[in-house]
Amino acid sequence: MSPADEGCVARKKLFAGTTNANSWMKHAAGVSWLMQQRGPEAHRDSWDCNMLRSFQAITIMNSIFSGVPCFLAGKPWQTLLQANITDTKHPDAAIAALHTIHDQYLLLLTHLPDIIHRGYSLRALKHQSLPITPSQVSILVQRGTRLHSQITALFTRFNTLSPPPLEIPSLRPDPIYHTILWYNNPWHGALRMSFWATLLALQESLVQCNHNAVEYSQGNTQLAGDILRSVECVGTGVMGGYRVGYPVRIAWEVVDERTRGWIKGALERMEGTYAAAGYGTYPG
Numbered sequence: 001m002s003p004a005d006e007g008c009v010a011r012k013k014l015f016a017g018t019t020n021a022n023s024w025m026k027h028a029a030g031v032s033w034l035m036q037q038r039g040p041e042a043h044r045d046s047w048d049c050n051m052l053r054s055f056q057a058i059t060i061m062n063s064i065f066s067g068v069p070c071f072l073a074g075k076p077w078q079t080l081l082q083a084n085i086t087d088t089k090h091p092d093a094a095i096a097a098l099h100t101i102h103d104q105y106l107l108l109l110t111h112l113p114d115i116i117h118r119g120y121s122l123r124a125l126k127h128q129s130l131p132i133t134p135s136q137v138s139i140l141v142q143r144g145t146r147l148h149s150q151i152t153a154l155f156t157r158f159n160t161l162s163p164p165p166l167e168i169p170s171l172r173p174d175p176i177y178h179t180i181l182w183y184n185n186p187w188h189g190a191l192r193m194s195f196w197a198t199l200l201a202l203q204e205s206l207v208q209c210n211h212n213a214v215e216y217s218q219g220n221t222q223l224a225g226d227i228l229r230s231v232e233c234v235g236t237g238v239m240g241g242y243r244v245g246y247p248v249r250i251a252w253e254v255v256d257e258r259t260r261g262w263i264k265g266a267l268e269r270m271e272g273t274y275a276a277a278g279y280g281t282y283p284g
Contacts, residue, residue: 025062025065025066025281028055028058028059028061028062029062029066029068031055031058031059032055032059032062032063032068032071035052035055035059035071036071039076040076040077040079040080043080044080049084052080052081052084053084053103056072056081056106056110057106057109057246059072060072060106060109060110060112060113061245061246063113064112064113064116065249065281067117067120068113069113069114069117070110070111070112070113070114072110073110073111073113073114077110078107078110081106081107081110082107084103085100085103085104085107094161097157097161098158098161098162098188098191101154101157101158101161102191104154105151105154105191105194105195108147108150108151108154109198111143111147112147112198112201112202114143115140115143115144115147115201115202115205116201116205118136118139118140118143118205119140119144119201119204119205119206119208121136122136122137122140122205122208122209123208126208137209140205140206140208140209141206141209141211144202144205144206144209144211145206145211147202148199148202148203148206151195151198151199151202152199154195155195155199158191158192158195162185162188162191162192163184163188165181165182165183165189165192165230165233166181166182166183167179167180167181167182168180168182170232171232172232174232175262176228176258176259176262177225177228177229177232177262179229180229180230180232180233181226181229181230181233182233183230183233183234186233186234186236186237186240186243187243189230189233189234189243190234190243190244192230193226193227193230193234193243193244193247194246194247196223196226196227196247197223197227197246197247197250197251198250199223200220200223200224200227200250200251200254201250201253203216203219203220203223204216204220204253204254207220220254221254223251224251224254224255224259227247227248227250227251228248228251228255228259228262228263228266230244230247231244231248231266235248235266235269235270240270241267241270241271244270248263248266248267249282251263252282252283
């Protein structure tokens with residue numbers, strides 16, 4: 001089997017094995033290893049370049065939640081990914097701009113795992129009342145604030161092109177969210193949720209350094225609520241779990257136990273179609 005065939009099989013298996021919550025991480029780790037072994041130069045022709053693009057998001061997610069460094073943040077891969085951001089030849093200028101924003105967002109996202117890992121490390125040290133060095137804090141603040149500024153600027157551009165969601169009553173009896181956020185295009189909603197989740201993750205990491213702690217803690221509650229109020233619309237259909245898996249997992253980190261119960265119920269409705277939607281790998 002060729003490397004390209006192996007990649008196709010692994011991508012298919014992300015939607016299979018839905019009774020095993022670990023399946024998506026195993027296949028994502030396998031694909032990441034395969035791409036890393038082949039190296040950036042092997043991904044320059046159109047087919048392999050498209051395979052890299054199709055697995056870029058799931059590779060980053062695997063890095064975030066497994067604790068493994070994201071190899072896509074390395075300079076040779078960054079050069080390749082930057083070169084792959086081209087102006088989309090689409091007759092609608094707004095759609096072409098949205099495609100470019102999406103690619104630029106994924107490029108920035110390769111730097112998120114390192115920041116989240118550092119934030120988790122600081123939080124663990126604080127919980128154990130262990131000493132934290134000034135350099136640990138300064139590196140996290142420097143990298144976190146820089147990426148936060150870059151993501152915020154890109155999100156501002158996105159907001160000029162994609163209409164905001166409508167606030168409507170929930171279409172199902174919901175014990176927590178009586179009003180939900182509704183999107184005309186669920187894929188636009190998915191990207192908006194992903195932006196929110198990334199800002200939430202960055203801000204929660206910076207809170208561990210007491211950087212804008214009060215402001216960010218309040219803002220994170222709002223971001224998590226908006227993410228979860230979007231699930232009813234964006235999480236529907238065969239691709240629903242794929243669209244909401246990342247933002248819901250990030251929101252889990254900052255919500256209370258009652259809301260976590262709500263998340264479990266929502267994920268149970270999706271995990272029959274997408275392996276990554278299961279909450280079996282979530283922390284307790």
